[in-house]
Amino acid sequence: MAEIAAGVVANLYVLAAVGLGVGLIAGFAGVSGGYLLTPILIVLGFPATYAVGTALALMTANTLVAVVRHKELGHIDLKMGLIMAAGTVAGAEAGVRLLRGSQQIGEGFANVGVLGAMMVTLALVAFTMVREVWRSSERLASVSRDDAAAADDFEVQTTACRFLQGLCVFPHIRFTKSKLRISGWIVLLLGAGIGVLSGFLGVGGCFMRGPALIYLIGQPSLMAVGTNLVGAFVGVGFSCFRHAMEGHVLLGPALVMLLATSVGTAVGASGTCHLKGLAVRYVLAASVAAALLGPGFKLAWFLSGSRVAWLDTTARLVTIVQIGLPVAIVVVLLVLAMRYQRGGAVPRWVRPLMAGQPRAAPG
Amino acid sequence: MAARRAEKRHPGLRGSWTVATAEALLSGVAVLWTAWYAVAHSDDLDDRLEAFAPALEGLLTLVTVLAAGGLLAHAFGRAEDAVRGWRRAYRDSSGADD
Numbered sequence: 463m464a465e466i467a468a469g470v471v472a473n474l475y476v477l478a479a480v481g482l483g484v485g486l487i488a489g490f491a492g493v494s495g496g497y498l499l500t501p502i503l504i505v506l507g508f509p510a511t512y513a514v515g516t517a518l519a520l521m522t523a524n525t526l527v528a529v530v531r532h533k534e535l536g537h538i539d540l541k542m543g544l545i546m547a548a549g550t551v552a553g554a555e556a557g558v559r560l561l562r563g564s565q566q567i568g569e570g571f572a573n574v575g576v577l578g579a580m581m582v583t584l585a586l587v588a589f590t591m592v593r594e595v596w597r598s599s600e601r602l603a604s605v606s607r608d609d610a611a612a613a614d615d616f617e618v619q620t621t622a623c624r625f626l627q628g629l630c631v632f633p634h635i636r637f638t639k640s641k642l643r644i645s646g647w648i649v650l651l652l653g654a655g656i657g658v659l660s661g662f663l664g665v666g667g668c669f670m671r672g673p674a675l676i677y678l679i680g681q682p683s684l685m686a687v688g689t690n691l692v693g694a695f696v697g698v699g700f701s702c703f704r705h706a707m708e709g710h711v712l713l714g715p716a717l718v719m720l721l722a723t724s725v726g727t728a729v730g731a732s733g734t735c736h737l738k739g740l741a742v743r744y745v746l747a748a749s750v751a752a753a754l755l756g757p758g759f760k761l762a763w764f765l766s767g768s769r770v771a772w773l774d775t776t777a778r779l780v781t782i783v784q785i786g787l788p789v790a791i792v793v794v795l796l797v798l799a800m801r802y803q804r805g806g807a808v809p810r811w812v813r814p815l816m817a818g819q820p821r822a823a824p825g
Numbered sequence: 826m827a828a829r830r831a832e833k834r835h836p837g838l839r840g841s842w843t844v845a846t847a848e849a850l851l852s853g854v855a856v857l858w859t860a861w862y863a864v865a866h867s868d869d870l871d872d873r874l875e876a877f878a879p880a881l882e883g884l885l886t887l888v889t890v891l892a893a894g895g896l897l898a899h900a901f902g903r904a905e906d907a908v909r910g911w912r913r914a915y916r917d918s919s920g921a922d923d
Contacts, residue, residue: 474864519886522891522894523894523897524894525894526891526894526895526898527894527901530898530901530902531898699887702886702890703883703884703887704883706882706883706885706887707879707883708879709871709882713867713886714860714863714867715864717856717859717893720856720860720890720893720894720897721856721860721897724894724897724898728901
């Protein structure tokens with residue numbers, strides 16, 4: 463244990479381990495990981511303001527690493543990412559002011575408001591994702607192998623994205639890399655809406671932006687991973703600047719975690735080449751659904767007037783579990799993908815998630 | 826992108842896995858040293874940053890994390906180049922032996 467700032471004591475090895483896990487999920491699912499990282503830092507003993515500022519500094523550097531990596535892999539639609547980022551910055555400023563307004567009403571009101579909004583948002587995103595992933599899995603299971611590859615190329619085509627792509631509001635922009643055409647205003651407004659939520663909740667907003675790009679805009683999953691990160695990089699960088707102005711960023715822990723997180727991100731991002739988009743959506747859905755549990759117990763603890771001690775203890779334990787579950791899924795999927803590509807035996811249920819063809823067995 | 830990067834590099838350094846390894850290691854060590862310094866001198870660092878105006882403090886922090894992120898991104902890119910270059914060199918030497 464080391465004192466890393468006035469009154470903040472933490473174990474640097476634990477911070478590095480947490481960074482590695484968050485990086486793995488972030489690189490694989492194309493999220494910045496703030497919705498996992500900030501609650502964990504609070505559980506580890508960081509005051510909430512330092513937890514938010516430090517997590518934002520880490521996410522700024524880490525999303526830069528991830529953006530460069532995904533750019534090399536060709537998973538970025540820069541035009542869409544920058545339009546969305548412009549909306550996110552404006553929305554984030556509005557969200558920060560909304561939070562300040564609710565704090566003026568009362569600290570308790572702000573705590574319950576933030577956790578309540580976080581729960582509703584996570585529940586909506588998790589419900590939409592789990593339902594879609596379930597349907598996609600059933601569809602993939604019912605088609606032949608060749609059709610499955612074609613189905614993955616088309617990815618998701620929800621009623622909402624067909625409707626939004628059909629709206630002819632000037633400027634109707636062609637996004638060549640995403641192979642779609644949609645009004646620039648829709649992308650900008652979507653970015654602004656997510657920015658308001660991310661500014662209010664103190665997160666990067668990737669867990670909302672990613673599903674929005676897939677289910678509302680209709681972008682292919684792998685392209686959404688990189689594009690999401692471009693929007694997050696600009697938004698998180700802006701928020702980091704604002705928090706650093708207030709002196710809420712602890713550079714030491716942020717840089718220690720960054721070293722571990724960047725390794726996890728590089729491994730996770732490389733893993734997306736071995737698996738289909740559906741696997742990315744599985745992990746994102748699992749991590750968002752798991753992330754519901756910690757804030758849920760914490761909200762119950764606040765609503766009980768901070769009197770029921772076991773609710774707080776359970777919230778802390780569940781927060782640790784919520785990072786372990788998606789990490790375990792990513793590790794298992796990557797191990798199975800390597801085995802599959804070397805021609806080894808893998809369970810039948812996992813085959814539709816594997817990209818490419820298995821190497822023929824020697825002899 | 827790797828090809829474009831190689832074009833800009835001096836012909837003698839192009840594809841050299843030793844130079845790539847050195848660049849990756851130096852970038853990693855630079856971030857590691859900065860992290861160690863920030864943890865070991867956290868109080869001094871806070872005092873020094875607080876001496877600046879808030880906007881400048883925010884800007885310095887942002888530039889530091891961006892530089893760290895950029896260095897790490899560069900380190901990973903060059904580490905990949907190094908592994909690729911080392912494999913090529915190993916394959917060539919094996920072919921020459923045959």
